Amino acid sequence: MFGGKKKQKELKAPEANADIKPKVGLDDVVIHVMPDAFVGRRTEFAEKPKPLIPAAKPIIKPKPIPVPTPKPVLKPQVKKEKSKLTLILIIVGILIIISFGIAGYLVVSSLNQQVEQEPIVIDEVIDDVEVVPEEPAPGTDTDSDGLTDVEEKLYVTEPRNPDTDDDTFLDGNEVFHRYSPLGDSPATLLDTGAVELFTSEGGEFTFTYPSEWSVSGSVDENGITTEVIIGTDTLAVFAVNHSQINEGDDFESWYGRNGDATLRFNGLGETLTKEGYNAFIGRDYRVAYLVVDSAVYTFEYDLGSELSIDYLQTFQMMINSFVVSK
Ligand SMILES: [Ca+2]
Ligand SMILES: [Ca+2]
Ligand SMILES: [Ca+2]
Incomplete structure (x- = not known):
């Protein structure tokens, strides 16, 4: 089959060559020369006629308004x-x-x-x-005359007047010396009836004590008073004990055996009573040892359960009134 078409092309080749134009020779060239009138003149062009309808301006596309993108920093902030x-x-x-x-x-x-x-x-x-335990304290003395308010009742003196009889001597001082705090007549405390005289069973000794108080004595087999107990109007108790110092001993040795074990002999105070007896004052002025020859009379102010020391002046009065009858 292909062999047949090749033969046809070969047959048409001479016809195609007949259409080829012949080469241009010098005779066929036309040379255009610029006229002299136009040599050196500037070329001018006629103004372009304006179009009747102005050209529509190109629609300027509005620039997209940049939408400020929210700063990404703000939101996180x-x-x-x-x-x-x-x-x-x-x-x-x-x-x-x-x-x-x-x-x-x-x-x-x-x-x-x-x-x-x-x-x-x-x-x-x-x-x-x-x-x-609470320590005992001195009783109340409102007028500071040496007598407590409780003692002023015993002696019928004025608790708010330090000198009831106005004789320049304080009530307490007068009781201490056994004088009447109520005036010149009667002159002594005993005469006022505020105190009474106690006489021991055998008449060995006497002393005065407040009339309102009770008193009782103990007598040994020889009829000698060995102890006197004075009851007060409170729980306090007074006691007077009579004992003898052994022959050849003195009061110091007696005190060593019978005295206060908590207070040495050298710790005792020493004084004279108003009747002239030697008195050794023990602890807190509530113990007194009156030494008369070979006898020792021990005065003791026992508070009991009382915490108010109301009768210290009366205790002194009793000691000062003590008399040994020979
Ligand atoms: Ca007083
Ligand atoms: Ca008074
Ligand atoms: Ca007086």
């Missing part, structure tokens, strides 16, 4: 600030809760401690009261 604020609020809230918790714990624990400690404190106070 707000978020951050918000988150910071939230964090702070959370922290503050936690702190408040913790504070309330601690405060509540402290209150509860303190209440518990109070509840637990109160009985202990009370026990301690009770123990202290039991362990440390």
Whole structure:
């Protein structure tokens, strides 16, 4: 088949060559020369006629208004600030809760401690009261005349007048010396009736004591009064004991055997009574040892359970009034 077409092309080749134009020779060239009138003149072009309808200005596409994209930083800042604020609020809230918790714990624990400690404190106070007894104190002397308010009743003197009879001698001083604090007549305390005279069973000794008080003496098998007890209008008690110093002994040796074991002999005060007897004053002025020859008369002011020392001046009065009858 292909062989047949090749033969046809070969047959048409001479016809195609007949259409080829012949080569151009010099005779066929036309040379255009510029006329002299136009040589050196500038080329001018006629102005382009303006179009009747102005060309529509190209529509300027409005530039897209740049929408300011929100700064991405702001939102995070707000978020951050918000988150910071939230964090702070959370922290503050936690702190408040913790504070309330601690405060509540402290209150509860303190209440518990109070509840637990109160009985202990009370026990301690009770123990202290039991362990440390209250020390006795001098009785009240309102007018400072040497007599307590309680003693002023015994001698019918004025508790708010230091010199009831206005004789320049204080009430207490007059009782101490056994004078009447109520005036010149009667002159002595015994005469006023405020005190009475006690005489021992065998008449060995006498002394005065407040009339309102009670007195009782004990006598040994020889009929000698060995002890006198004076009861007061309080729980306090006065006592007078009579004892003998052994032959060859003195009062110091007697005191070593019979005296106050808690007070040495050198700790005793020494004085003379108004009747001229040697008196050794013991502890707190509430013990006195009157030494008369070989006899020792011990005066003792026993407070009992009283905490007010109300009769110290009366105690002195009794000692000063003591007389040994030979
Ligand atoms: Ca007084
Ligand atoms: Ca008085
Ligand atoms: Ca007086």
